[in-house]
Amino acid sequence: MSSKVKAQVSEQEWQTRVDLAACYRAVAMYGWDDLIFTHISARVPGPEHHFLINPYGMMFDEVTASSLVKVDLHGNKVMESEYDINPAGFTIHSAVHEARDNAKCVMHLHTTEGVALSVLEEGLQAYSQQSLFPLASLSYHAYEGVALNPDEKARLVRDLGDTQFMILRNHGLLTCADNIPDAFLFMFIFQRACEIQLKAQATGQKLIPIHSAILQGIRAQASEVTKQAGGSLAWPGIKRRVARRFPGFDE
Template sequence: MDRVRDSDPVMAIRSAKGHVTKEEWQVRTDLAAAYRLVAKCGWDDLVFTHLSARVPGPHHHFLINPYGMMFGEITASSLVKIDLEGNKAMPSPFDINPAGFTIHSAVHEAREDAHCVMHLHTVDGVAVSCQKGGLLAISQQSLFPLSNLAYHDYEGVALNPEEKKRLVADLGKNHNMILRNHGLLTCARTVPDAFLLMYILQKSCEVQVRAQAGGGELIPIPKPILEGIQKASETVTRQSGGMLAWPGLLRMLDREQPGWRH
């Protein structure tokens, strides 16, 4: 991917479509869409959070955002392909965030099913991550992430390779994680599924913060209901999956932000 127009640093790279497999291009477009949707929802934190997706094929390569590019600017071709050591697996004029590499490479390496990993610093997500009680069972939305939710204690900016072992141990087989004093993380087999998980986890945090701000006594969901939904939630989410809403979200992006597929 070489620069073609120095006057436009966002679009000044050649399309990668003719230089990657059809399967990789599909993942690139899905991940670029996820970045644009995160920006549209107001979940981005300038350039300081990350979404990543594994590239189909025998090599353990994955795609991550070009460091310094706003989420609302990211395109399918601008995503950087790297290996588990953080080395570029395909030429790119962009660098990556080393903290993003630490967190994402840990999950991708440990979880064969974690083809997509999303990590955000949303205001409400960070607010809940600072609360000792974490996510509370006070809304219908919260029941789904609570069925497979993990926590990881804060260890500073994620630059220490040794933290990777503790992070993946804390994550276990779960698909949702609250990084204490830090933010939210979801992982799934596909970009649409990881996005849906993040949407529900983020919505749960928003509801919790607003309910607490109201100052009234909160009504906890009875434990039998919580346990019943926990047992059924994996089946329910697999039946619905992220693909229910994903095509509509892509159509919305095509209408409002043409060019993201570049």
């Protein structure tokens, strides 16, 4: 299967497939997966608006480069595959990809901590250094039920604006970036910020927020702050760790 798909696609697409499969397995490695639900999508290099997404029914630690399904913006398969995709899952992803040319990779997860924080009225707070990255480019989207309604796409895009981090109320977390390594690192920082906030709040003690002047300074430099997050620096090591834990993603 691997050699068959690899022979049909460009070298650039194959590399995107390998990185996206590694990303799925990294999510499983960190325990952020939700069985077969939630998705990570990536745009295929080239002029066509084609995207790669996970085959519906496959666990994240089973995803391989060759099993990823290539679809258009409407979720229609544009390359033969024995697998199908989750239409509800692609509703969110297609909306972001269509609206944002710089959203080459979109990650959406249902981590316990991410969903728990999405329920808090106050949302993410400036309680840690980790929180400053998402707070520099953060948006919220109200819960509208399972994402099957195409009309929701316009509202989600409006709420996302030009941000790279989004809290989907009562639902989970979303990050988007120009490449897979950055989208993953953004989610790592986002998830860690949620974990830290919930643990701190669980103590019941008075919390010390980061001074508002520091937060405003970070927000004023939002694009530079997120560009310097260093996804490309961390990514090779993440892939090595994934290869040790879940080998075979590049098949």
